[in-house]
Amino acid sequence: MDDQYMYARYARQISLPEMGIAGQDKLLASSVLICGCGGLGSPAAFYTAAMGVGCIGLVDNDVVSRSNLNRQLLYTPADVGKSKVACAAARLRQFNPHISVNAYPLYIDATNIGPVVKDYDIIIDCLDNLDSRLLLNDACVTEKKPFIHAGVAHLSGQVMTVIPGQSACLRCLLPVSQKKDAPTRGVIGAAAGVIGSLQALAVYKYLLSLATDQGQYVLFDGWNNRLQHLELQADPGCFCQK
Numbered sequence: 702m703d704d705q706y707m708y709a710r711y712a713r714q715i716s717l718p719e720m721g722i723a724g725q726d727k728l729l730a731s732s733v734l735i736c737g738c739g740g741l742g743s744p745a746a747f748y749t750a751a752m753g754v755g756c757i758g759l760v761d762n763d764v765v766s767r768s769n770l771n772r773q774l775l776y777t778p779a780d781v782g783k784s785k786v787a788c789a790a791a792r793l794r795q796f797n798p799h800i801s802v803n804a805y806p807l808y809i810d811a812t813n814i815g816p817v818v819k820d821y822d823i824i825i826d827c828l829d830n831l832d833s834r835l836l837l838n839d840a841c842v843t844e845k846k847p848f849i850h851a852g853v854a855h856l857s858g859q860v861m862t863v864i865p866g867q868s869a870c871l872r873c874l875l876p877v878s879q880k881k882d883a884p885t886r887g888v889i890g891a892a893a894g895v896i897g898s899l900q901a902l903a904v905y906k907y908l909l910s911l912a913t914d915q916g917q918y919v920l921f922d923g924w925n926n927r928l929q930h931l932e933l934q935a936d937p938g939c940f941c942q943k
C-alpha cells in the first residue's frame with residue numbers, strides 16, 4: 702500500500718509532538734491482545750485499531766446476543782447468534798485495512814491463554830468475570846507482559862495498568878477486585894465507552910514509552926463525573942514481584 706495514503710489517515714496524531722512518523726511507525730509495528738470483546742472490548746478495539754496498532758488479537762468464546770447491542774458497538778443486529786471474534790475481526794479489518802487482526806475463539810483456561818499472550822506486546826483485560834481475569838493475570842505475570850485491567854458496572858468503573866515485576870497485579874489486591882466484581886452486570890454503554898477508551902489511551906502511552914500509569918488504580922464515577930486515582934503498592938510476597 703502507498704505510504705502517503707496510509708499515513709494520511711493518521712495525520713491528526715502524527716502531528717502530535719510526542720508522535721511524528723517515528724511514533725506512528727512504532728504503533729504500526731506493535732501488537733495488542735484484547736481479551737473479551739464486549740462492552741469494554743468494543744471501544745478498546747476500535748480505538749487501538751483507529752490509532753494504527755499494527756496487529757490486534759481478539760479473544761472471546763461467546764456469540765453475539767441481542768442484549769449486547771446497548772453497549773457493544775462492534776456488532777449490529779445482523780450479527781446476533783454469530784461468533785463475536787469473527788464479527789469483530791471482520792469489522793476491524795473493514796474499519797482499518799492497514800492493520801492485521803487475529804481472532805481466537807477461546808474460553809480462557811489455565812493452559813490456553815499463555816501461548817497467545819506470549820505473542821503480543823501488551824494485553825487489555827476486557828473480561829467480565831473474576832475467574833477469567835485471574836487466569837489472564839497469571840498468564841501475563843508468567844510471561845512478563847504488561848496488561849491494562851478494567852471493569853465497569855452501572856455508570857462507573859476502574860482501570861489499572863499492571864507491569865509485572867514493577868507494579869501490583871490483580872492478586873496483590875484480590876479483596877478489592879472481588880468487591881468490584883459484583884454480580885449486578887447492568888451497565889450504560891457510554892460508561893463502558895469511557896473505561897474502554899481509558900484502556901486504549903493507556904496502551905498508547907505504554908507503546909510510545911510516555912508516562913505510564915503503572916501502580917495507579919483509576920476510579921471513574923459516572924454519577925458525579927469524578928476521576929480519582931489511588932496509588933497501589935505491590936504485595937512483596939506476590940508471585941508478580943519475583
Ligand SMILES: [Zn+2]
Nearest residue numbers: 870873939941
Ligand atoms: Zn501481584
